[in-house]
Amino acid sequence: MGQQSGRKRLADSVVWITGASSGIGEAMAYDFSRMGARLILSARRSGELERVKKNCEGDPGRVQLLPLDLSDTGSLRQKAAEAIAFWGEVDVLINNGGISQRALAAEADLSVIRRIMEVNFFGTVALTQAILPHFIARKSGYVVVVSSVMGKIGTKFRSTYAASKHALQGWFDCLRQEMYEHQVDVTLVCPGFVKTSITLNSVTADGKTYGQMGEGQSKAMSAETFSRKLIPKLEKRKPEIFIGGPEIAAVWVKRLSPGLLNAILRRTKVT
Numbered sequence: 001m002g003q004q005s006g007r008k009r010l011a012d013s014v015v016w017i018t019g020a021s022s023g024i025g026e027a028m029a030y031d032f033s034r035m036g037a038r039l040i041l042s043a044r045r046s047g048e049l050e051r052v053k054k055n056c057e058g059d060p061g062r063v064q065l066l067p068l069d070l071s072d073t074g075s076l077r078q079k080a081a082e083a084i085a086f087w088g089e090v091d092v093l094i095n096n097g098g099i100s101q102r103a104l105a106a107e108a109d110l111s112v113i114r115r116i117m118e119v120n121f122f123g124t125v126a127l128t129q130a131i132l133p134h135f136i137a138r139k140s141g142y143v144v145v146v147s148s149v150m151g152k153i154g155t156k157f158r159s160t161y162a163a164s165k166h167a168l169q170g171w172f173d174c175l176r177q178e179m180y181e182h183q184v185d186v187t188l189v190c191p192g193f194v195k196t197s198i199t200l201n202s203v204t205a206d207g208k209t210y211g212q213m214g215e216g217q218s219k220a221m222s223a224e225t226f227s228r229k230l231i232p233k234l235e236k237r238k239p240e241i242f243i244g245g246p247e248i249a250a251v252w253v254k255r256l257s258p259g260l261l262n263a264i265l266r267r268t269k270v271t
């Protein structure tokens with residue numbers, strides 16, 4: 001059971017998705033378009049957003065493109081105003097855009113650590129703050145954040161990625177408490193491995209693009225399957241949603257016995 005009752009169905013909503021130019025965000029765009037939702041698609045690469053719009057099977061008049069860079073936090077209030085101006089309202093913000101990391105914690109350059117935090121944490125927070133006055137004024141709204149299993153546990157090579165996702169968990173758990181009185185719902189989504197370019201696009205210790213497909217991702221469910229599992233759960237507006245393979249069990253093992261999870265991870269080949 002979600003937090004609020006009498007909410008708009010997703011199909012009747014204006015849904016704003018970041019990270020819509022590939023992977024999970026792209027797959028969600030197709031599903032929401034088929035459902036008849038009005039869509040606002042954001043990411044940096046406008047050419048890729050155009051491609052996604054063309055491939056949407058619903059009414060193209062119900063898909064608006066709003067390119068943005070999450071690391072340019074100063075621009076995001078203006079972007080929120082533009083998003084609202086398309087249809088006079090936004091009902092759902094899906095904070096999905098993000099980057100990952102492949103670097104040892106001891107070696108990662110501080111500037112690269114800041115860059116990952118800037119996109120994953122500060123960009124997501126700034127965009128959410130930009131839309132919240134609209135949600136609060138209407139006493140209606142839904143904020144979704146695509147975190148990760150790495151928002152709950154830690155493994156090798158992903159220290160800043162995990163830090164950014166843990167930070168999102170804390171910030172949005174607090175926001176949920178503050179938003180009850182405003183009838184604004186908050187959901188944290190924790191995917192396990194999903195077959196996308198997230199690892200390919202991840203950054204190394206010196207900020208270069210890693211450029212290799214993740215071993216976990218290559219064997220994982222497709223973004224389309226992930227989206228199909230996710231959307232019915234979003235309809236229920238649960239506080240947290242976990243979707244993935246056996247790696248999801250790590251979250252529950254850590255809750256029961258952090259020592260046991262450490263022992264398991266020490267023996268696991270992490271790539």
Ligand SMILES: NC(=O)c1ccc[n+]([C@@H]2O[C@H](COP(=O)([O-])OP(=O)(O)OC[C@H]3O[C@@H](n4cnc5c(N)ncnc54)[C@H](OP(=O)(O)O)[C@@H]3O)[C@@H](O)[C@H]2O)c1
Binds near residue numbers: 020025071097194196
């Ligand atoms: N795939 C997995 O196994 C997995 C697991 C757990 C969590 N997640 C999370 O799922 C979300 C989506 O990732 P994905 O797996 O679909 O990977 P992806 O295919 O690499 O997609 C990442 C998206 O984020 C956008 N993005 C990156 N930097 C941005 C910036 N500075 N400003 C605006 N948009 C930016 C990218 O678009 P542009 O490059 O066009 O800007 C792209 O659309 C991420 O938050 C990721 O952490 C993924």
